[in-house]
Amino acid sequence: MGLGGSWDGEPLSAGDVAAAEAAVQAALDVGITMFDHADIYRNGKAEAAFGEVLSRSAGLRERIVLQTKCGIRLADGDRPGIYDLRGRSIVQRVEESLTRLRTDVIDVLLLHRPDPLADPADVAKALMSLHEQGLVRHFGVSNMNAAQIDHLQAHLGVPLVANQLEMSLHRRDWCEAGVLVNTPEAAANGFPAGTVEHCWRNEIALQAWGPLAQGRFTGREETATERATAQLVAELAAEKGTSPETVVLWWLQRHPAGIAPVIGSANPDRIRACRDAVQREPELTHEEWYRLWITARGEALP
Incomplete structure (x- = not known):
């Protein structure tokens, strides 16, 4: 979340990319090879900064596990921040993340927060389409309880592999x-x-x-x-x-x-x-x- 500079609408700067490179290199130096993102972090600039780092580092993509999340839409004008796990929205967000991250595939996609209006069959259909196209290898959730996980898993043809929770x-x-x-x-x-x-x-x-x-x-x-x-x-x-x-x-x-x-x-x-x-x-x-x-x-x- 810390990559990409400010949360405002300013474009990504050379300094933002340099800071991302320094963070990624520090992680690699200590043995960290899994990187977690979300489409909303810095309004997309976190993914974009990381994508720029990937584009400059030959072979880096093959050495890491790349994870991102979708399902939150930030406030925009008169529209409040909402959760959105409609199937078509998931597909659109993933396509946008792939572009920003400059990669052909996401290793793990997490559904960022539960959406009370989500139809698990619709969600699962979107996820399986992304999987069958080779755009996402694995799926997980974030901030979900056991019942919510089970409800989604009952409709999904591949196992959910992760649940990200605040724990400390x-x-x-x-x-x-x-x-x-x-x-x-x-x-x-x-x-x-x-x-x-x-x-x-x-x-x-x-x-x-x-x-x-x-x-x-x-x-x-x-x-x-x-x-x-x-x-x-x-x-x-x-x-x-x-x-x-x-x-x-x-x-x-x-x-x-x-x-x-x-x-x-x-x-x-x-x-x-x-x-x-x-x-x-x-x-x-x-x-x-x-x-x-x-x-x-x-x-x-x-």
Whole structure:
């Protein structure tokens, strides 16, 4: 999302492309080879900047996995922002993304958010058409619960391979939903119970967006709880010879469901700080994982 400069209507600049090149190179340097986009990021300029990088880098497309999303339409004049998963809209958005990304095929297409007006049969027909034409290899969803995934999968001739959800040491409702059962706090949690387990059981990869929690535990602490958590993160990082960013990501990666963080940053230094989350297995003990969780929640477990 950070690629492509501003969100306004200004055209892509040489500086925007240079910044994208630096971010992509930093990712490749640490072993990251999957890149996540959405058609709306920077009003399309994020995809366009990345496409320019691809066009300048011979052989790069064959070395990476390219993922993008569609299904959100930003506000435009008097029209508010809406969700749009009509089949014809999906096809149009994919064609536009392919043009901006300067590629012949998208490896993974995610449906960005649920559209209450979407007909799953219509959605599936569009997806299968894109698949049969060789324009999209795999499909997934984002911000969907188990029932929504099942409802779409029942109409789709290929398996959904991913569900991207906000998951982090700050956004812990996905984890807490499972331990707040039969407690007064359960109703306030809101996360759809069983979604993590459904994805895990059906080999739908869980992708975590916002996994660094906007830096809340690595330099942008605002509350006493965040400061206490950041201190613990820093202590564990020092003990294990890694960065605080890695410890925050390890907390997600330590979960047995195999959560894959989508780090989201376009800052080369911040990308490099995540190196050990790519190159080393999570080195958190059972007790350390729980210490991080309890400290971040600011109170003991029920």
